[in-house]
Amino acid sequence: MEKERNEWVYTEKVKDHFLNPRNILEDEQSYEDDGKGIVGNIKCGDRMMMVIKVDKDKNVITDCRWKTYGCASAIASTSALSEMVIGMPLEEAYHISPKDVTAQLGGLPEHKIHCSVLGDKALRAAINDYYQRNGMPEKVQKEEARIICQCMNVTDHEIEDAVLDGARNYYELQERTKLGTVCGQCKDEAIELLEKYKKKHFGEA
Numbered sequence: 001m002e003k004e005r006n007e008w009v010y011t012e013k014v015k016d017h018f019l020n021p022r023n024i025l026e027d028e029q030s031y032e033d034d035g036k037g038i039v040g041n042i043k044c045g046d047r048m049m050m051v052i053k054v055d056k057d058k059n060v061i062t063d064c065r066w067k068t069y070g071c072a073s074a075i076a077s078t079s080a081l082s083e084m085v086i087g088m089p090l091e092e093a094y095h096i097s098p099k100d101v102t103a104q105l106g107g108l109p110e111h112k113i114h115c116s117v118l119g120d121k122a123l124r125a126a127i128n129d130y131y132q133r134n135g136m137p138e139k140v141q142k143e144e145a146r147i148i149c150q151c152m153n154v155t156d157h158e159i160e161d162a163v164l165d166g167a168r169n170y171y172e173l174q175e176r177t178k179l180g181t182v183c184g185q186c187k188d189e190a191i192e193l194l195e196k197y198k199k200k201h202f203g204e205a
């Protein structure tokens with residue numbers, strides 16, 4: 001049976017990772033990282049730091065630590081993510097998505113999925129930092145935002161955030177971002193992206 005969107009249900013795995021988070025960064029000063037990523041989601045009031053150690057011959061992550069001021073979902077998903085990436089090649093780790101982490105946790109309440117993106121954003125920042133520090137700037141992948149609605153200055157990243165935040169149709173997207181409320185020329189592209197991000201994060205279109 002389909003769960004209510006606002007139902008407050010956590011799986012046992014989520015509770016376990018929240019109550020016993022793995023790989024927390026205890027002593028930031030003495031940890032000698034090879035890459036560090038710090039991201040914040042102003043909207044949520046969340047902040048996440050992730051550090052990694054890397055086997056430089058194999059480009060494989062050998063350790064991953066993190067700390068956050070995020071909510072239960074951010075803590076549980078980053079804890080699970082940190083376990084997943086230890087022993088993983090950088091290239092593979094870079095492409096882990098919130099959907100992969102959510103699956104590992106046996107699901108998250110849909111309205112909390114946006115909290116789980118913090119960990120993988122911080123991980124990508126840490127991997128890019130490792131590439132920068134080790135003379136591989138050509139490997140750094142930039143996640144540049146593209147403006148979709150020129151009138152209201154709304155980017156594709158904001159559309160993705162709105163979908164993660166619960167927007168499921170064009171009107172809900174407009175409510176959250178105000179796109180399409182002036183000339184309306186961005187509507188088709190916005191709907192295309194809405195469907196793309198729904199599919200990416202929730203497997204629906």
Ligand code: FES
Binds near residue numbers: 152181184185187
């Ligand atoms: S481009 Fe979006 S309302 Fe004009």
